Amino acid sequence: MSDDSKLWSKTISDVNSEILVNIENPHPAYYVALAFAITTLLIGIGFVALHFTYGLGLWNFRPPVYWAVDITNFVFWVGIGHAGTLISAILFLFRAKWRNTVNRSAEAMTIFAVICALVFPLIHMGRPWHGAIWAVPLPNTNNLWVNFRSPLFWDVMAISTYFTTSLLFWYMGLVPDLASIRDRVTGFKRLVYGIMSFGWRGTSKQWWHYEAGYGFLAALATPLVLSVHSVVSWDFAMSLQPGWHTTIFPPYFVAGAILSGCAMVYNLLLPVRYMFKLEKFILPEHLESLLRLTLLTSTIVFYAYSLEFFVAWYSGNPYEWALFEKRAVGPYSFYFWVMMFCNCIFPLALWSRRVRNNIPVSFVICVLVNVGMWFERYNIILSSLVEDFVPARWGHFQPGLWEVMITLGSFGLFTTFYLVFVKFFPVVSLSEIKLIMPKPLSSKASGGAHHHG
Amino acid sequence: MSTTREPNQNSETPFAPVPGSDDPRRGQEVFAPVGGPFEAPAKNVVSGPYYKGVEERLPELAQRPADPSSAEAKSGFNVDRRDLLKLFSASAVAGTAACVQRPVEKAIPFVNQPVDTWPGEPTHYATTCGDCSAGCGVMVKTREGRPTKLEGLPDHPVNAGSLCAVGQASLQALFHPERQQRPTIRFGSRVEASEWNDVFENFAGKLTSDKIGILTNGATGHRHGFFKEFLEKVGSNANRLYTFDSNSLAEATAEAHRLAYGLSAIPRADLSKAKVIVGVGADFLDVGTSLLYNTKGYTEAHAFRGPDKAKHVQFESFYTLTGARSDQRFPIPPGSETLVTLLLVNALLKNPSVKGSAGARSQAQAVLSANSGLLNGAYESVGFTEANFDKLAEEMLTAQAVLLAGGSAFDENATTLQLAAILANELIGSYETVLFLQKDWLPAPVATGDLQRFLTDAKDLDVLLLIDVDPVFTLPPSWGVTELLQKIPTVAVLCDFPNESAPFAKYVLNTHHWLESWGDEQSVAGLWSVRQPSVRPTTDSRQAEEILMWVAAAAKKPLGYENYRAYLKKKWEDIRTVVGRTEVPAESYFDLVLQHGFDGRNSTQAVPDLSSNLSSSFRYVDTGRGGLRLVAPLDFRLRDGRHAWKPVLQEIPDALTTVTWDTWVALNPVTVAKLGLRKFDLVKVEGPAGSFEASVYPLPGLHPDAVVVPRGNGHTKQNGTIQGGNGINPLVAFGRAQDALTGAPVTYGQAVKITATGKFFELAQTQKHNDIANRKDIIQEIPLATAVANMGKTQDLDDVPNLYPAMPKQQHRWGMTIDLGKCTGCNACSVACSIENNVPQVGRGQVLLGRQMHWMQIDRYFSGPVEAPEVTFQPMLCQHCAQAPCEGVCPVFATSHDPEGINQMTYNRCIGTRYCANACPYKIRRFNWWTHRWNTVGARPQDRNPRALNPDVTVRTRGVMEKCTFCYQRVRDARHREKLNGIPVGQPGNVIKTACQQTCPADAITFGDLLDTTSPASQQRKDMRAYLALNGEHALKEYGLKTMPSVSYLAKVSLTAKPEHGHGGGHGEQQGGHGEQHGSQGEQKGGHEGQHGARRVKKAKKNG
């Protein structure tokens, strides 16, 4: 605590006033970004509407490629969604203090990324109007339940559980902060925030149960974080497709998800930090910690990529090895090399403290990691499908207009949600940042730094 | 086997050695003559299960169209509408769901229900196919008056239950949305739809002249006789009936036999009797005469039964299905077929054991000496040595051999080639042992020289009727037919679908399709098959014969028949006498025939000795050598273009190129490289008379000089959205040249120039990768020695260790076995499947995206060097895996397992996640990306007419997965019969045949109960040749994916493959002489260019 306290130029008395004031008056760039995001979202919605009207045939699916950009986007967004709960839950359990400044935006990112992710399984279905109901275990007139043995059903369960839990976790964290906002505003807004904060009063008993509940939630969410992407990886690993049917998939996917999530948190935090003038709260040290986590997961992913090749070769399975050979040098090897460079090679620069402290360079690396992670999924899905077992079925694939537009639309959806969120909710957890800031003590330990805001 | 030859050093186009040509086993294999009669005598009339004419049985249907919304016309078409309702209800959730009522449906019963006809149960009619002159018997399955499926008549001697792709597709002619609905009359440039009575009146006014002619297609029944009668009645004469068929093989063969024996007939080739089959440009399994009959005999002889498997050697310049099936295939320069045959005749003559009469030998000698100039340098030009021919001749004389010549493209020497073939067959003694001219020969469907006669006479004609023939499209434009037609004052086109000649006609009269018509065929001499309507006409059309009848009546020159049926009935009274059915009363004979479909007796004719003047008839036109030569064969799906309007035929892939909906320029990859082209480059092909543009398709195994452009496509856009605008007609490039002896148009061998246009046009292929990519457990091929050694041994492919407990035993386990050694790639199964199971056609654009919907797709793999590859066809369908990877991944149980072994696909449960398709290692699941219509090619996609669909199979809508169901509707019917009639499934009277199996002319497909040890399917699964695709090597206990398919394949038995290194049982020694256990990889040297660089994977079955 004593070491950390030297970092801070602010006291807890500055937290509410400065952070909330900033939220009320964002940088003009915020509105530009919002307009751009909403436009993209609307375009995406338009294309989805056409897609629902005319059918899946509009996409450029070319059998044997029955999944391509749709599921790539799904896995990508689920992966992005991992960082939030990871930072909230696991790092909470590990008592990593730097998480307290980034966890709110990471959790929000999780929620919105999972929403984006949920969109894709829904629209990728041939008959979503049936699928949205039949894939959920509900009583029905058919007396027929879902296939509890299907990885896709696991996926429904995993993602919906993850979404619910993350939402609870996120909202639970928000409750005291909403109460803080409630206590700053008047009139109708006060009513709204009051309802949203459940009438939080901040008594010590509430804090006591809150703290316990938060901890248990974190304890529940920790295996969940690890399981969700494992389950997503089983969407692939439970088939017999070469390149998919491997036991390495769950840890490999989880590591990849955290990698992309951390990179995305970094990418989101920087503009927000700038637009809402949070430099004094989200300290460079916190950002650096995020980059360390990125670096760690990047090396895990690197290891997994390498091991996949080794196992494919070592197993002696001709189908498996043929696939990996093609991944590296075949017609779709471009995606593979994008993935390798973006996820494994470029993040190596983060070993250097200078790079980690160089915010623009780190930002670019994180963008590249996200690009790389998108192409990782694309590569996994496409290369396994496009040329698998029976040569007569081999095909080609290239994304078409619908793929591109709906992907952009999902980014629009995500960005819109995120920007709306940062405008109306505290982007930094007020109560939690207060915890890691110098405590308001009357003794000498608090120094003379604090004053009333 | 003896046709080995040295690599030719002199030829301009060097050949790589033929696969396995260095195999010392060659020439040592001796085929013992084996019995096994495959006689197909015309059968006695028995009271069959088939009904006679539809009008008699179902008077209601004859009077009013079946209402599609009738209770019994349960078509599945409403699924669409309901889904929409469900969509609404889904969005409105529970609150409004209570208000959703189903659409009101009506139930319309019969007024008078015919006896023994039950709504919901099928009625069968026997009839005769009218799509070519082979005259196959057809059994039409109808439901509520609508034909739902065509099947071969099981006991018909010609096709014995099978049908070809074209025959299967005939059903699409009914309810085709683009058929002409009413007759039209042209007034100047104005075309008016008219009423039939006005047409008859108007047309009758033109019959004042006596110069009336009819050009019609080939037929063997009473049709031509009727036309002659008409011509005579209206004042013209019978000579003005001209017959023309684009497939002039029959004409050439008949003419050659006329010149040789004075008999204008075609010998019936009973290939089951042959032990060595030599094809010289022959296409007897494909578009040749009576392909189903040939395929059956061929399969009998050529499929593996034991060491006496027949050998098939094929010489051809381009790829035919026949060549693809052969054991040894030698590419020869285009147009050198006659040379090859003569060289073979020469070799045969030299052989001391030559057979044939002295007259035949002397005629052969005379022909050879008369054409000695021709034979100079012939060896070099065809690319083989004299020793090669000697070896082959030796082989042909050792075992019963037959030589078949002539395919689907015809040059100046097409008839001469047949004469040479007659000589060769005389010398190997195949007449009356394999080729039957004396007994049950095939009558010629067209009269020789009619085309030339027509061209001469037509200038003077006042009235010309074109009946079921399209000279504008099927003759090269250089023949000037359009100018000719323009000169004739009155042209009437009578056709079931608008054709290219129609714009030149005053009257375009829509005729019945053959399924709506009366008629008959004499497919084999003495075998008469009757054609009867099985459906009320679906458009306002008239039968061609009856149009003539009524026109004549309107012209006050009545023919004196009530209708064509009455004419036929009268004619069949004669047949009754000929056949000798005197015990049947004359009045009921025709009805009895209609029930059975055919009648006849064995016929014999006296065959005179070979003409002593043959050498003078032998007229060889030298068309030069070398350079690129245009080959325009008949397409095996579209023939000369007359079937191009049926989407199912457009969409089944060409067996070798796998291209659909398009015309391609197939070139040897070596030629493609030499010309600096790439796959799908649009090239301009300039022939003597014109040029066209099409995309290049590099096809291994073509002679490097061959430029192969199939006929069939290239119709103008006015001809409907399905055929209009697809591909090109290669005939535009052909200069006017004719067969030296018959005058048939030349579609083969004219020199062309190919230039790149710089453009690129992708062809819609269904298979993009051509080789097996070194994968060993997909296609297996075993040497004859191994197969023989394994005979009698059995294996249990299902004996695989499993962590899970065995499934409880059920009564049945449905399974299928497919013999890769029998499959000819004819695609009849694919079409039959599409028709039976309402599989939609998706159109060219969607095929380009790989979205074809065939449940049964024939995969084609090339192996071996690019110059002389080997082709293996693998019919691929849902394997119905016992441990199916697709089932576990479906979240909603839309696909799950029937305990009886069927991998069931519940369309209405499917939500379209498509994971099952991804998880399927065989990738045979098909997804409905759209709600498919008739076609999506044209600007006006047509809704699928519910009446054209099989009501037993649910129609799938957008967003659901589908796949082969093992024709579960048929399994279901059999189960019901078992329960209700007490006949156990699999016993006679209750045998399940899937649509693909039922139609397969080669009997490559066997379906049955795997738990019933006596069923053929389970017997074949136990065969040592059986293997499960992608399930490793069972004998080695390498279990591969362990999907445990219910479909097993029987490995192709190869005469050229070598046994693989390291056999467990060492049976090679037992067989002696089959020695050579090395060469484990069987990798041939030779082309590895591009993706055609097929590496050859030969796989030997282990002995353990």
Place this chain on the structure above:
Amino acid sequence: MAKNTNPDSGIIGIFRHLDTVCAAIEKVRVRPDFAGHEVFSPTSYHEIEHASGFGASPVRAFTLVGALTGTVTGFGLALACDWDWPIIVGGKTPGIYSLPAYVVLGFEFTILLGAIATVAGMLVMGRIPNPKRRVLDVRTTDDKFAIFLPGAQLASPQAQFLRDCGAEEVRNT
């Protein structure tokens, strides 16, 4: 102490410093005249929990029961459906042999119901939402600590006691 019907009526003492308020809590919690007092803090300082003598929160019971309910529900649902209609999939008999596949369902239900129960427990135990209570001092959600004694008067000794403990301000609510 005369009980007031309004639970929000009482005195509140505002504290600025954490250590001050902790010291005050330790004193007031043993005083019987401070029964029913409430402590407000801007965030969850463990010092306050310790000073208040809080042990393990009963929320964990919610979590446990919720999670166990989830496990039973998950496995139970799958097995019940298999028992009701055994559908063969991928060559495996449903039911007990498919149990590995049901681990996911059981796990997810465990987490899901556990998480929901945890949040429910937090709300129930924290007595929120409670429309009868209102915010006593807006500064407590910002940076101030407070001790609230319902029913007390500004003039009471408890108010004085709070002042003595270092409250910056004591006022009526």
Place this chain on the structure above:
Amino acid sequence: MRSAISRSLLPLLTVMFAIMAVGTSRPAYAWWMYTPGDTVDNVGYKPEQPIPFSHKLHAGKNNIPCQYCHSAARRSSSAGIPPLNTCMGCHRLVATDKPNIKKVTEHYNNNDPIQWIKVHDLPDHVHFPHKIHVKDKADGGAGIECQQCHGKVQEMDVVEQVAPLQMGWCIGCHKERKAKLECVACHY
């Protein structure tokens, strides 16, 4: 804290059971009956027919067996609406003066089938073969009475749908009778 835990159990159990018991009963019923995207239960569908044919009179009062007229039921997948000649078999002689019978006769004479309104209408992706259900057990069928699915038609003046004809309803009977439960039994 033991007391705190025991105190917490009450609200906990209340919450759990409240959700399960109260919260799910009504919506579950609603869901059961009107699952969106599922087949709509059409019980009570009672359309007016072009000819007011009374089953009560024919099958009830006059005691004509069902399969006398619906003779296709035991032979075909479809139970079949009797053809007009079946009607005319009796009504050539019986009640010929009634206006509706005159109408039927007119239809018959004009060879014009009556367009009945379907009451029991399964979705087109379901194959329900009547013959195997209707035939006697001795003949290999299931021996099910017509009334089991169609209700007491002999007591209906206007035929009305009484069974929901939804899949769950079919499955219930199939489970009870140990009939085929495979998807392909009805869907192919």
